[in-house]
Amino acid sequence: MTKTNWQDPRSTEIRSTQISGLQEAIGKIEESIGINTLTESNIPLPEVFISNDDRCRIYQAPEGKRNWLSSPPPIIKKNGIVITDDFEIDYGGGAVIFSTPILEADVLTADVSYTVKITGKQLSSEDYTLLEKKKLAGIAEDANNYTHPESHPANMILLDDETSVEDGIADIIENINEHQSDYTLQIPWAGISTNTDNAYSLGNPVIVSLVPGMAVSFKCNADATGEVTLNWSGTGDKGVLKSNSTPVTNWKNGGVYTVRYDGTNFIQQGEGGDYGTATAAQVLAPYTIGTDSGLVPGTMTDHSSSNIQCIFTSDVTIPAGYYNGSGKVLRPGFSPGTATALFSDNTNTYQTTSSTYVKMLEKTLFIGGTLRVYFILRSGTNMQNAFARIYRNGTPVGIERYVSTTSVVTFTEDISGWLPGDKFQLYMRGSGSNYSIIDVANGGIGITINEVFVS
Known part of the structure; x- marks a missing residue:
């Protein structure tokens, strides 16, 4: 919802984007009564707090630097970078109103020209012309005489589609509830599992049936000793597969796992796929290798730069293991x-x-x-x-x-x-x-x- 009226909590000034027709006439009046123009860079724009439900949207210059000129146009910066869209400028109030709230940590500044009163200069017959008087006469009585009520019912505030705020909030709450209960969009926390051998069960959250795409996270209560199954909220035992379609066999006590139902089985999330064909004997000690059974340490001996001495009287068996390429096969003496x-x-x-x-x-x-x-x-x-x-x-x-x-x-x-x-x-x-x-x-x-x- 776009607000067109807001009140500065300090000055009780009412801001309205609908009274822009006064800008030119007010400018002439300011000139006639002794208003001077100043140009300043990096004027800080602190947030105007309206309510906790409407934060990080309205930012206003300090008092005395608010009556901005439209020419040259103000330059608005966020975190030191010039921005040009998704906001509206209230020239009279020296404020910026964002269509979409920004971040609370964002810092806003403005490079603007604004008017200040020259002490001692008053309105005179020489300064004020009939043209300015005629323009003022065309403004309806009490055009800007508005007092914002201290309170009013929520249903009198309408959204852009003419729906009341009260009804809009009810729709939002309904949508949030539907979203939170859709476990294809949300991954609920089921707590700690129970098991009988390799058959694991989750009691919460309660569901009526499994739908493809539904996911759940839980903490495992016991080590698996073979292919595991999972029964969520009494919907029946389902197989659990890795992303490469091989059965999961290595759930560990205390491990936290996330699975997603594909219509037939649960697919364990976060698996890296195939592990390859290397075994512990093909991995240099003390490094480890990932396997279907978890990490296992390598057992290949590290011979580094060891030499191999040949002899003439018999063959020499090369010891199994790793050689770094700097060793030599020594000729016999x-x-x-x-x-x-x-x-x-x-x-x-x-x-x-x-x-x-x-x-x-x-x-x-x-x-x-x-x-x-x-x-x-x-x-x-x-x-x-x-x-x-x-x-x-x-x-x-x-x-x-x-x-x-x-x-x-x-x-x-x-x-x-x-x-x-x-x-x-x-x-x-x-x-x-x-x-x-x-x-x-x-x-x-x-x-x-x-x-x-x-x-």
Whole structure:
């Protein structure tokens, strides 16, 4: 209902949007009797309280800033933002009347021009013209002489459709009651359920029959152990399904649930649908996964950046679990021994008379670890020294060996730190005219390891 009259509780001023015809004449009178015009921004507009039933609709400027000019037009702001519709301006009362109530927390201000009285200036014959007098003469007697009664019956106030307020209120109450009892629009609270095994019941609110779309919320009184049913107000046991049409089996004591009837079953609201196929063993501990039975903790072991060490003698089983991608499968390393010969040469004779070390043999390794190296060394002449030494990539890593007899001597040592791709090298030197000889007849030179590859 749109009110056309209202009374300022402080000044008892009667406001009427129907007396706008006075605006021009009043403006001329104001000019003649010494009314000045002021322009001001952000004038606060507090609410005019009419009644608790009519709040947040009428807002008025403070006294002394109310007689607004229509030009320039007032600028109305809500929460600092200019608004232009859903309200009417009462220029004479310095007020804004909203068609639809705004929020109580909203703050209204106005940028307006208004008139103020100039002290000492009075009406004079020079200021007042016959034209203004004629306009005033055309106003009916007591046109604005209205006293609002202290009270009146509600049925004398009519709504826009000529219905009395009293009848209108009765219609509203009836509509509210109908709305509150329509459980397709409202979700009532039924309280705590009862149960026999997995058959649950609700006694309230009382209904005559179930209608598709009806909903209800309740607090469960006991854990479910299987597929549940629900009987609301004696309408019979109905199945309860999730949104993916699978039966509900996991109601918990103390859990609050909302269900809506689809014409055949109750559909539990708020379900997320399918959970997928992951199980606890496929979820990294200690994280959890949602299932039809609720949250369950993951059991997958977290190996993070763990490495896996391979060996040559047997397969290595990779432990089940999660690896973050920074770990490695480590290549196997050999241990020194005589079980397997990686290389041996007892065919070629290696000999030199050079007095400085000369590379006599080089092999590229495809393995790493600690290797056992042996060679059979003798001198070409008694009492003359013959030398031999193992190098790696041009750098000596073995013990310098020497003999000064033509009898053979076997030298064996374990050398660690070999990597795939390293160069295994034999360097030898004599003493000028004397030979340093690797004796092939008695075994030559070789590399052995402890691992066994053939049984």
